[in-house]
Amino acid sequence: MAVGVTVGSITDELGAPSFVHSFFSTISAHCEPTGWGSRFPHLMNELYQGRLPHVKALLALAELQQAKATLSNLPPASVVWDIENRQPKPPWGDTIAPHITSLGNYFVSSTGRDVFSILEEALAASAEERRDAVLE
Template structure:
């Protein structure tokens, strides 16, 4: 079953729930040393829980920019598919595009778009619409 982000009246396709969960697990495991929600409270707290409130969009954007910058330091092989089972690998294992050079560009949505770009676009649209973002 696929998930998407939704603002007032716009939908942004993401892909499988495991894919999006891996995104959050990779951020937590690689960038926060296991302190889930402490380093990035909006992204790993509110957004991970399924809703990004309008009043936190600016802060979420800042956290995401820092996350994206820091994930550039990690090779694609450092992806975390499931923080509770670190041996678990993505369904495609290591068979990834040569365009994926690090964890900042590892996550590509089901329709071929960079996940960070989609989230940034959703944030911009939500700001314009004065809306939050929901993960459905």
């Protein structure tokens, strides 16, 4: 079953649970030197855990944008599939599309959309509509 982000009645699919975990693992591994949620608490400790209150959506959006800026400077080979066990690699290995040039554009949803873009739209909608963002 795929994981999606829901705001109100709109759900956007992200992908398999392991893929979503990899997205957040990669952010934490490369952007949070003192541990999970230490730099991006709203993104990592609230949204990833399942629910981000709408009053914190703009804070999480700023965190997401900072993470994307950092990851955009790292090569695709730096992906982290699982932060708890850094040995496993993605199921597709190093076989990626030629347009993927960094970790900033590495993560593409199961529907073919950029995961950063999906989450940016969801967080903006959460703040604007005053509805919590739910990851499930």
